Amino acid sequence: MKISVIGTGYVGLVTGTCLAETGNEVVCVDIDKAKVEKMRNGVVPIYEPHLDVLFERNIKANRLRFTTSLEEGLEHGEIIFLALPTPEDEDGSADLSYVLNVSEEIGIKIKNYKVIVDKSTVPVGTSEKVHSVIAKNASCDFDVVSNPEFLREGFAVDDFLKPERIIIGSSSEKATELMKRLYSPFVRSGNPIIVMDEKSAELTKYAANAFLATKITFMNEIANYCEKVGADVDMVRAGIGTDSRIGKRFLFPGIGYGGSCFPKDVKALQKAGKNVNYDFKILNSVIEINSAQKTVLLPKIDNYFKNDLKGKTIAIWGLAFKPETDDIREAPSIDIMEALLQKGTKLQVFDPEAMPNIKKRFGDKLNYSQSMYAALEGADALVICTEWSIFRTPDYGKLKELLKNPVVFDGRNLYNVNDMETEGFTYVSVGRKPVNL
Ligand SMILES: NC(=O)c1ccc[n+]([C@@H]2O[C@H](COP(=O)([O-])OP(=O)(O)OC[C@H]3O[C@@H](n4cnc5c(N)ncnc54)[C@H](O)[C@@H]3O)[C@@H](O)[C@H]2O)c1
Numbered sequence: 547m548k549i550s551v552i553g554t555g556y557v558g559l560v561t562g563t564c565l566a567e568t569g570n571e572v573v574c575v576d577i578d579k580a581k582v583e584k585m586r587n588g589v590v591p592i593y594e595p596h597l598d599v600l601f602e603r604n605i606k607a608n609r610l611r612f613t614t615s616l617e618e619g620l621e622h623g624e625i626i627f628l629a630l631p632t633p634e635d636e637d638g639s640a641d642l643s644y645v646l647n648v649s650e651e652i653g654i655k656i657k658n659y660k661v662i663v664d665k666s667t668v669p670v671g672t673s674e675k676v677h678s679v680i681a682k683n684a685s686c687d688f689d690v691v692s693n694p695e696f697l698r699e700g701f702a703v704d705d706f707l708k709p710e711r712i713i714i715g716s717s718s719e720k721a722t723e724l725m726k727r728l729y730s731p732f733v734r735s736g737n738p739i740i741v742m743d744e745k746s747a748e749l750t751k752y753a754a755n756a757f758l759a760t761k762i763t764f765m766n767e768i769a770n771y772c773e774k775v776g777a778d779v780d781m782v783r784a785g786i787g788t789d790s791r792i793g794k795r796f797l798f799p800g801i802g803y804g805g806s807c808f809p810k811d812v813k814a815l816q817k818a819g820k821n822v823n824y825d826f827k828i829l830n831s832v833i834e835i836n837s838a839q840k841t842v843l844l845p846k847i848d849n850y851f852k853n854d855l856k857g858k859t860i861a862i863w864g865l866a867f868k869p870e871t872d873d874i875r876e877a878p879s880i881d882i883m884e885a886l887l888q889k890g891t892k893l894q895v896f897d898p899e900a901m902p903n904i905k906k907r908f909g910d911k912l913n914y915s916q917s918m919y920a921a922l923e924g925a926d927a928l929v930i931c932t933e934w935s936i937f938r939t940p941d942y943g944k945l946k947e948l949l950k951n952p953v954v955f956d957g958r959n960l961y962n963v964n965d966m967e968t969e970g971f972t973y974v975s976v977g978r979k980p981v982n983l
């Protein structure tokens with residue numbers, strides 16, 4: 547099939563590449579000229595595992611190309627995906643300007659029947675808005691479909707190629723059939739394509755993200771309570787996770803959820819509720835708790851240094867909002883580093899992929915280290931913000947040799963508490979007993 551994808555960020559580029567992988571001819575459109583130039587030169591502009599292989603293969607096979615011209619995209623695709631940003635607006639709602647502006651242009655420029663598919667995360671009623679914005683100018687027939695995306699950064703290619711479900715929100719039989727045909731190669735193992743009305747599809751996306759953010763937040767509260775009463779959150783997690791009604795996933799406590807989705811989507815659903823006089827009390831709490839959780843290590847660090855952090859050097863491992871991505875949007879590391887800088891500390895930071903993005907934000911306020919061990923040299927303590935695999939089994943001897951003091955504040959509970967105690971580290975994590983303090 548001929549497909550166009552408007553917006554080539556984490557979602558658009560993965561969508562375009564994976565659809566090309568199943569034999570479709572895909573044109574990706576982006577307004578960012580430098581990005582398009584990069585992609586035309588065979589460079590993947592983001593870090594996403596396995597994407598480079600598929601990207602290269604499909605460009606070589608002439609199934610994947612890039613342009614800045616919306617006209618070219620509209621001419622090419624019978625299905626047009628919108629994978630545009632829907633960032634948080636000043637009042638917490640989803641900013642729909644990218645989606646609606648492009649929709650307006652589509653209305654002016656389409657010449658024959660198209661299925662316009664919204665893959666951006668948007669509030670209930672957006673499909674209707676997109677439809678009426680296009681209809682203002684369109685001189686031909688078209689359908690608008692809601693097709694929310696559930697991929698996770700770091701696993702985006704895998705999630706797209708093997709989705710647990712595909713959601714299609716559509717009231718057009720013709721469009722639904724085209725979408726089913728497009729997605730059939732991805733659900734051969736029997737996972738469902740669930741067809742519903744557009745509004746329910748739009749809400750399914752927010753409900754999924756809000757539920758997962760709530761699940762994490764609940765565990766963070768349990769972790770904080772564990773610290774008060776001397777229980778171990780890892781044990782509690784194992785205990786409840788084995789109940790299949792609860793499930794093992796998304797129960798990991800830590801320094802809060804970040805990323806380009808959970809924070810903005812939870813707020814957008816909260817705001818959407820307010821707009822119809824519905825107060826999402828549970829979401830109010832989730833937002834408040836998560837905001838505090840991001841800096842839950844700070845008082846512990848402050849206490850250890852007896853409220854005298856000025857002039858201390860702290861090593862930071864992990865800057866991305868989660869492992870296997872270079873994305874730093876709403877990363878808890880940012881909150882921690884800003885607070886530590888305010889207290890007059892020097893920061894030596896390391897992340898396998900996210901350093902260029904952090905550099906754009908912090909500039910020369912941080913010392914960027916070439917390796918995880920280089921970050922430790924002469925530091926008074928280590929703070930771990932992201933659970934990259936390479937941090938999981940460090941050389942404890944080297945840690946002790948390079949750090950001024952063997953002190954680790956672990957925001958992701960990477961290490962066994964007893965091992966750290968035996969190794970002689972002062973080790974403080976989340977929801978577990980601190981040792982050698
Ligand atoms: N990142 C994720 O993991 C993820 C997962 C599921 C859903 N979503 C949702 O998908 C949407 C896109 O998210 P993302 O993370 O891919 O965003 P992104 O910011 O990574 O990428 C958006 C892209 O759109 C381009 N763009 C902006 N205006 C444009 C225009 N007028 N014409 C063409 N291109 C334009 C930008 O240059 C950028 O390349 C959002 O609604 C998001 O909530 C994201």
Ligand SMILES: O=c1ccn([C@@H]2O[C@H](COP(=O)(O)OP(=O)(O)O[C@H]3O[C@H](CO)[C@@H](O)[C@H](O)[C@H]3O)[C@@H](O)[C@H]2O)c(=O)[nH]1
Nearest residue numbers: 695696697698699762796797798802803804805807867868
């Ligand atoms: O047990 C857990 C799981 C995750 N997190 C944190 O939660 C955030 C989000 O993690 P994750 O969901 O893995 O990453 P995203 O790439 O943001 O993916 C989420 O957001 C996407 C955008 O909407 C959705 O498509 C995905 O289904 C949804 O998982 C990160 O800060 C994680 O550190 C925890 O603290 N504990």
